[in-house]
Amino acid sequence: MFKFKKKTENENVELNSSEVTSEQVAPNKEAAPSEVAPELVFKNVSNEPINKDNREVVVSVQHVDIEFGRGKKRFKAVTDASFDIYKGETFSLVGESGSGKTTIGRAIMRINPCAAGNIYFKGKRISGKLSNEEKREFTKKIQMVFQDPAASLNERATIDYIVSEGLYNFHLYKDEKDRIAKVEKIINEVGLLPEHLTRYPHEFSGGQRQRVGLARAIVMEPEFIVADEPISALDVSIRAQILNLLKKFQEEKGLTYLFIAHDLSIVRFISDRIAVIHKGRIVEIAESEELFNYPLHPYTRSLMSAIPVPDPQIEKNKTLFVYDPSIHDYSVHKPELVYIGHNHYIYGNEEEIQHYMAIREGKISE
Ligand SMILES: Nc1ncnc2c1ncn2[C@@H]1O[C@H](COP(=O)(O)OP(=O)(O)OP(=O)(O)O)[C@@H](O)[C@H]1O
Ligand SMILES: [Mg+2]
Numbered sequence: 001m002f003k004f005k006k007k008t009e010n011e012n013v014e015l016n017s018s019e020v021t022s023e024q025v026a027p028n029k030e031a032a033p034s035e036v037a038p039e040l041v042f043k044n045v046s047n048e049p050i051n052k053d054n055r056e057v058v059v060s061v062q063h064v065d066i067e068f069g070r071g072k073k074r075f076k077a078v079t080d081a082s083f084d085i086y087k088g089e090t091f092s093l094v095g096e097s098g099s100g101k102t103t104i105g106r107a108i109m110r111i112n113p114c115a116a117g118n119i120y121f122k123g124k125r126i127s128g129k130l131s132n133e134e135k136r137e138f139t140k141k142i143q144m145v146f147q148d149p150a151a152s153l154n155e156r157a158t159i160d161y162i163v164s165e166g167l168y169n170f171h172l173y174k175d176e177k178d179r180i181a182k183v184e185k186i187i188n189e190v191g192l193l194p195e196h197l198t199r200y201p202h203e204f205s206g207g208q209r210q211r212v213g214l215a216r217a218i219v220m221e222p223e224f225i226v227a228d229e230p231i232s233a234l235d236v237s238i239r240a241q242i243l244n245l246l247k248k249f250q251e252e253k254g255l256t257y258l259f260i261a262h263d264l265s266i267v268r269f270i271s272d273r274i275a276v277i278h279k280g281r282i283v284e285i286a287e288s289e290e291l292f293n294y295p296l297h298p299y300t301r302s303l304m305s306a307i308p309v310p311d312p313q314i315e316k317n318k319t320l321f322v323y324d325p326s327i328h329d330y331s332v333h334k335p336e337l338v339y340i341g342h343n344h345y346i347y348g349n350e351e352e353i354q355h356y357m358a359i360r361e362g363k364i365s366e
Contacts, residue, residue, distance in 0.1 A: 036123055036124065036125075037057075037060050037062075037118075037120035037123045037124070037125065038062075040057075040060050040062050040082055040083075040084055042082070042337060042338065042339045042345060043336060043338045043339065044338075044339040045338055045339065045340055045341075045353060045357065046339060046340050046341030046342075047341070048341050050339050051084070051086075055086040055087065055089075056086060056087040057084045057085070057086060057087075057120075057122075057123075058085050058086065058087045058121065058122060058223065058224055058256045059084070059085040059108060059119070059120070059121055059224060059256070059258070060083075060084050060085075060119070060120040061081050061082060061083050061084075061104070061107075061108070061117070061119050062082055062117050062118050062119070062120070063080050063081075063082055063116060063117035063118075064078060064080070064081045064082070064104070064107060064114045064116065064117035064118070064119060064127075065078060065079055065080060065081075065114065065115045065116040065117060066078040066081075066100070066103050066104070066107055066112050066113075066114060066115060066280075067115040076115075076280060077100045077103045077280050078100040078103050078104055078107070078280045078281075079280050079281050080116075080117070080281070080337075081100075081104055081117070081277075081280075081281075081282055082117075082282070082337060083275055083282065083285055085224075085256060085258060086256070086272075087254070087256055088250070088254055088255075088256055089256060089257075089272040089273060090250065090256075090257040090259050090270055090271050090272050090273075091256075091257065091258055091259070091271070091272065091273050091274075091275065092258075092259040092260070092261060092267040092270070092271040092273070092274045092275065092288075093105070093258060093259070093260050093261075093274075093275050093277060094260075094261050094262065094263070094264055094267055094274055094275070094276050094277070094303065095262065095276060095277035095278055095303075096262055096278070097262060098279075099262075099277045099278055099279055099280065100277055100279075100280040101228070101260045101262070101277060102228055102260065103280075104277075105144065105226040105228050105258060105260055107119060107127065108121075108126075108142065108224075108226055108258065109142060109144050109226060110126060110127070110135070110138070110139070113127070113128075114127045114128070121138055121141070121142065121224065122223075124138075126138045126142075136170065139170075140166070140170055140172075140220055140221075140222065141220075141222050141223045141224060142222060142223075142224045142225075142226070143166075143216075143217035143218075143220050143222040143224075143225050143226075144217065144225070144226045144227075144228060145210075145213050145214055145217050145225060145226070145227045145228065145230045146213060146228055146230070147228050147229035147230065147232050147233055148233045149201075149206060149209035149210040149212065149213045149233070150201070150206065150209060150233075152213060153201040153209055153212060153213065154201070155200065155201055155202055156200070157200070157201075158197065158198055158199065158200060159187070159192075159196055159197050159198070159199055159200070159201070159204075159212055160183060160197040160198060162201070162212060162216055163183050163186065163187065163197075163212065163215045163216050163219055164179060164183055164219075165216070166216065166219065166220045167179055167182065167183075167219060167220070170220070172220070172221075182219060183197065183215075183219065184197070186215045186218055186219040187215055189215070189218070189249075190211040190212070190214050190215045190218070190245060191211055191241075191245070192208065192211055192212070192215070196208075205238075206233060206234050206235065206238070207234055207235070207238035207241060207242065210230060210231070210234060210242050211242070211245070213230070214230075214242070214245055214246070214249070218249055218253070221253075222255070223254075223255065223256065224255070224256045224257075224258070225255055225256075225257050225258070226257075226258045226260070227246065227257055227258065227259045227260065228260045229260050229261055229262070230242060230246070230259075231243060231266070232261070232262070243270055246259075246270075247270070259271060263307075264303045264304060264306075264307055265307045265308070267288070268288055268292060269288075271288045272287065272288065273285060273286065273287050273288065273343070274286065274287075274288055274291050276291075276297065276299060276300045276303065278299045278323075278325075279325075281347065282337060282347065283297045283299050283300065283346070283347040284296060284297040284299075284300045284344075284345065284346050284347065285337075285344070285345040286342070286343060286344040286345070287342075287343050287344075290342055290343060290344055291344075292304070294342075294344070294359070294360050296344075296346050296356040296359060296360060297346055297347060297348070297356070298321075298323050298324075298327065299323045299325075301321055301323075302320075302321045302322060302323035304321075305318070305319075305320050305321035306320060328348075328349075328352070330349055333349035333350050333351065334349060335347055335348050335349045335352070336349075338353050340353065340356065340357050340360060341360075342360065344360070
């Protein structure tokens with residue numbers, strides 16, 4: 001079976017293939033000798049335990065650094081990223097362009113290697129060196145949906161081939177009849193028709209292409225999907241359709257999502273929890289409503305103030321809150337991501353955390 005190269009923004013990556021390059025570039029010196037996930041520990045300054053409902057952790061990102069380039073050109077795109085994603089939830093990663101969102105998504109996909117830290121899937125380490133058998137297993141269970149369905153679908157392949165590629169690579173069908181049945185079922189489920197299967201991506205609209213992108217991921221029966229800005233390239237009028245499809249699959253198949261976006265307003269209603277990332281550093285994590293009611297980190301507040309208000313009068317007179325990172329003095333007391341209760345984590349040093357907690361508990365207004 002021949003393989004098509006899959007295009008992404010940065011490089012060619014063969015998706016659904018077992019030959020992922022994670023450990024070839026930078027062997028992870030910090031990798032734990034054990035395969036089993038240790039619990040991710042945060043400093044807890046509240047009087048409630050973290051994850052008090054004891055929810056199952058599907059993906060655990062633990063103290064992950066991701067670097068690009070070598071020598072003088074070495075550049076740290078992600079620093080000490082840590083978070084757990086619970087089963088069945090939509091966990092969103094939000095931050096401005098270049099903040100490292102895709103880089104983290106690709107590290108979970110084993111495309112970017114971790115320079116430090118580890119990533120676990122259902123308790124098993126998936127970063128660093130793995131056996132071929134383990135690679136096959138995780139590549140199947142973790143799928144990705146891309147921002148630009150035009151760039152991520154191979155223009156020379158039929159929809160039938162694009163949707164079947166992972167099935168071919170992993171031999172996930174009994175015979176040709178079974179493969180066709182699987183592909184036709186998923187193509188119906190994403191709202192396309194079996195007669196579309198013989199066509200090519202350029203014959204479709206952006207929204208339809210993203211349906212193909214979804215079909216290609218879901219046909220693998222994954223447990224976890226990294227959805228990297230799946231609606232950003234689409235017309236506003238069809239964005240809701242794709243979001244509804246994602247929601248439908250989540251409910252029907254119990255899927256867990258990492259949803260990447262650069263705009264808080266998009267993720268408010270679809271996320272269970274939101275992590276805010278600034279220049280490769282996660283600065284705040286909270287449940288969606290908690291974050292909107294109590295944005296504590298100044299960067300989160302600047303993202304909030306950028307959300308347009310429907311009232312034109314208020315919108316016109318609104319002052320945008322601009323984040324100035326130089327307000328933090330970390331020369332003496334070092335910052336870390338701290339749990340402050342209410343399923344809310346915030347990055348700061350001791351004084352800042354005290355201040356943020358006082359705001360959260362309503363003891364001071366600013
Ligand atoms: N393959 C690569 N080689 C070198 N640098 C890279 C590579 N991939 C990403 N970077 C750099 O890492 C940083 C984070 O990039 P990333 O694509 O993760 O940002 P992002 O948050 O997804 O942004 P956007 O919202 O624009 O998609 C950027 O400075 C980017 O230039
Ligand atoms: Mg990106």
